[in-house]
């Protein structure tokens with residue numbers, strides 16, 4: 001947050017812009033009365049927020065150009081991407097209708113049947129993660145919102161059909177990265193870093209994450225993709241701040257390296273407790289490391305430089321209308337200092353559906369055809 005004043009100024013600018021363009025930044029959702037289609041529910045942080053923060057007075061937002069430049073509307077929507085984000089790239093393949101942010105006033109009537117997105121940029125597993133962004137929807141509140149949503153759906157289609165829709169739906173939850181980037185490592189001697197060494201902090205946040213997943217299960221979720229953190233030390237923001245010669249930042253890589261395997265273990269023992277494969281982990285860290293170690297093999301020009309930004313690796317500050325913007329956005333793994341480009345998101349989605357290496361205990365194609373007893 002070396003550019004905090006800029007961040008604040010920009011946020012006010014963005015907030016005003018949002019009120020002008022907010023209403024027309026999404027294509028109109030298709031009403032969908034077919035309840036046999038899969039609904040899709042999304043929880044988490046900026047990697048999966050599709051516009052909830054547009055409705056909040058927060059500095060964590062992506063609602064001004066050039067965000068959304070490759071989105072079908074070519075307008076910013078609140079997604080932290082040049083185009084589609086990961087939930088969009090997954091949603092395209094599961095026959096879910098377009099899902100709206102929970103805070104979008106259009107999330108009523110038939111639109112409720114498609115599911116909803118509860119994610120909020122800036123949040124983490126811990127309540128004290130992202131406090132610098134002021135108003136964000138923390139995990140416990142995202143789950144409260146999901147309960148509110150269920151109440152509305154019950155009013156529309158009744159309790160029994162609601163339970164069925166929720167039980168059969170696909171869920172995606174993505175959080176944890178900010179507990180390092182926007183909490184532990186945010187400033188030297190952060191409160192959490194004084195309280196815990198990294199090898200103790202990781203099990204602590206994993207145990208808090210288990211409580212979140214357990215509540216999601218209690219609220220009816222039965223098919224849940226849980227992504228690990230990305231390669232935190234290799235994102236352009238980390239390279240810009242810590243890297244001498246393009247090497248990934250060691251402390252953040254160590255953190256991700258501890259977090260992801262412990263997440264896999266926690267999820268696997270949670271599934272055992274439940275007695276079913278409710279939670280599926282996606283080792284996004286390793287999927288993305290493939291592009292990062294060998295970008296050319298995936299048709300990328302670079303995995304180090306962000307497409308939109310400024311400073312070394314285009315990794316400093318925010319992506320704004322004044323930033324450097326690359327010509328060929330599909331040649332970049334990273335759109336901005338932290339977030340993958342649309343093309344990288346599509347490749348991660350492919351891995352989620354059809355991959356064999358990074359999906360535990362099964363990939364999404366397999367999960368979607370499984371018809372286990374979901375009661």
Ligand SMILES: *[C@@H]1O[C@H](CO)[C@@H](O)[C@H](O)[C@H]1NC(C)=O
Nearest residue numbers: 125126127128138140141208
């Ligand atoms: C986070 O906040 C919620 C209430 O919003 C509370 O129930 C929960 O215990 C808090 N978590 C921690 C670890 O303090």
Ligand SMILES: *[C@@H]1O[C@H](CO)[C@@H](O)[C@H](O)[C@H]1NC(C)=O
Nearest residue numbers: 093349350351352353354365
């Ligand atoms: C997964 O593989 C199937 C069969 O090859 C293909 O039709 C489908 O498009 C793939 N899905 C994704 C998301 O790549």
Ligand SMILES: *[C@@H]1O[C@H](CO)[C@@H](O)[C@H](O)[C@H]1NC(C)=O
Nearest residue numbers: 353354355356362363365366
């Ligand atoms: C992943 O998906 C493919 C189909 O696209 C399937 O053949 C394969 O067995 C699956 N792998 C696992 C580990 O589930």
